[in-house]
Amino acid sequence: DQTQIMSERAKVRQKVQDGTYDGGKYISTPLMKKMLGRAEEMRHDPRTQALYSQKDDPMWFYEVTDNFHRQLMLEEFGFSKDDVEEVLDEFYSCRYHYQNHPEMQEYLKTLTHVKYDITGDGPIDIGEDIVNTTKDLQVYNLDAQHVNFGKYITDAKNEGKPLVIFAGSMT
Secondary structure, eight states, rough: HHHHHHHHHHHHHHHHHTTTOBBOOBHHHHHHHHHHHHHHHHHHHHHHHHHHOOOOOOHHHHHHHHHHHIIHHHSOOOOOTTHHHHHHHHHHHHHHHTTTOHHHHHHHHHHTTHHHHHOOOSSTTTTTOOTTOOOOOOOEEETTTTTEHHHHHHHHHHHTTOOOOOOOOOO
């Protein structure tokens, strides 16, 4: 059973990489667009906005969003309670699944949660030697001033200073 699940996931990953992913077990591409569009409408609904405004807390925003997505899947799109977790997993993974699908990429760019999402892959790969990189990395000091990363590294080496880099999100 676990082997079959892993095999299915490998097939999906290959389709994603090839750009041939065109819907999953529960949600076809046209249905995904319809579901995303409806979720976008609900996100902007005054009642949903009133719920978001009750707390200034990221976990609260997640709960509100997850609740209206569940409502959509069960009540408007008719999925069963038995399938809703898998349906939501497919729905929440659509940006990954459609990353090489030009039509869906264009559609996704119109959605609020994508348009204003500032997360993403950075310029550094896992395991990459950043001390000897030639990439122009956007680095800021503790005063939020841009620092030329290459110069910073060179100066530390030339002056025999230890190099310590604390990395994280601006948010």
